[in-house]
Each structure stands twice: as C-alpha cells, then as structure tokens.
Amino acid sequence: MALKTILYPVQDLAQAKTLFSTLFGVEPYVDQPYYVAFSADGQDVGLVPNGQQRGLTGATPYYFVDDIAKSLESLAGAGATVVEDAKDVGGGLLVAALKDADGNMIGIAQQPA
Structure with missing residues (x-):
C-alpha cells in the first residue's frame, strides 16, 4: 500500500489551480473542468470542484490497494x-472514500487490472 494522491475539494477551481501552480512551480498535467492534477516531486495532488457536495471535507489522502472491495469491507469492519x-473514475481506476471515527477522510484506490 502506498500514499500516492491527495485530493482537495475546492469551490473555486480557477483560483485553486493558480494557487497550486504557484506553490509547485508547474502547470497541472490534468486540467479538466471536473478535475485538475499536479505532480510535485512524485506526489500527485488533485483538485476536485464541488467535492464538498460529494461528502469530501478537507484534504483526502488516497492509499493505493490491491483489492478495493476487500479493503472497504475491512476498513468498515x-x-x-x-x-x-x-x-x-476513468480508465479502470477505482476509488472510494471513508471517514474514520474522528471524521478524517481516508481515500483508497485500485489501479486497473
């Protein structure tokens, strides 16, 4: 398992894109109305417009797992x-999100087979 991606829910995608472009000193490698992604020294950082409406609160780290269904079941247990x-979410990449008992977000993802 590896932490590979951190997602930030944002209200103003254009403003957030400017801020993170300035922070990282690079332009995004994905720049779509539904998702913007940066790679900073091997760490992926994504901006999710209206993520709050999907239940995302604050930054969400995404851990890559081998079996997302099994991981969801284990973490819920x-x-x-x-x-x-x-x-x-495209190209066979599976993602899911959970909250721990303190309300912290945990994301899990499974690469395409």
Whole structure:
C-alpha cells in the first residue's frame, strides 16, 4: 500500500489551480473542468470542484490497494464509515472514500487490472 494522491475539494477551481501552480512551480498535467492534477516531486495532488457536495471535507489522502472491495469491507469492519462506494473514475481506476471515527477522510484506490 502506498500514499500516492491527495485530493482537495475546492469551490473555486480557477483560483485553486493558480494557487497550486504557484506553490509547485508547474502547470497541472490534468486540467479538466471536473478535475485538475499536479505532480510535485512524485506526489500527485488533485483538485476536485464541488467535492464538498460529494461528502469530501478537507484534504483526502488516497492509499493505493490491491483489492478495493476487500479493503472497504475491512476498513468498515474496523470502524470507518463509507462516504463514497468504489467507482470507476476513468480508465479502470477505482476509488472510494471513508471517514474514520474522528471524521478524517481516508481515500483508497485500485489501479486497473
């Protein structure tokens, strides 16, 4: 398992894109109305417009796992609450989001087979 991506829910995508471009000193490698992504020294940082409406609160780290269904089940059994069930976000990449008992977001992702 590896922490590879951190997502930030944003209200103003253009403003957030400017801020993170300035912070990292690079332009995004994905620049779409539904998602903007940067790579900074091997760490991916994504901006999710209207993420709050999907239940995302604050930055969400995404850990890559081998079996997302099994991980969801195990984490829920350990006390996490599923916020967003596993779904394909394009190209076979599966993502899901949970909250721990303190309300902190945990994202998990599974690479395409």
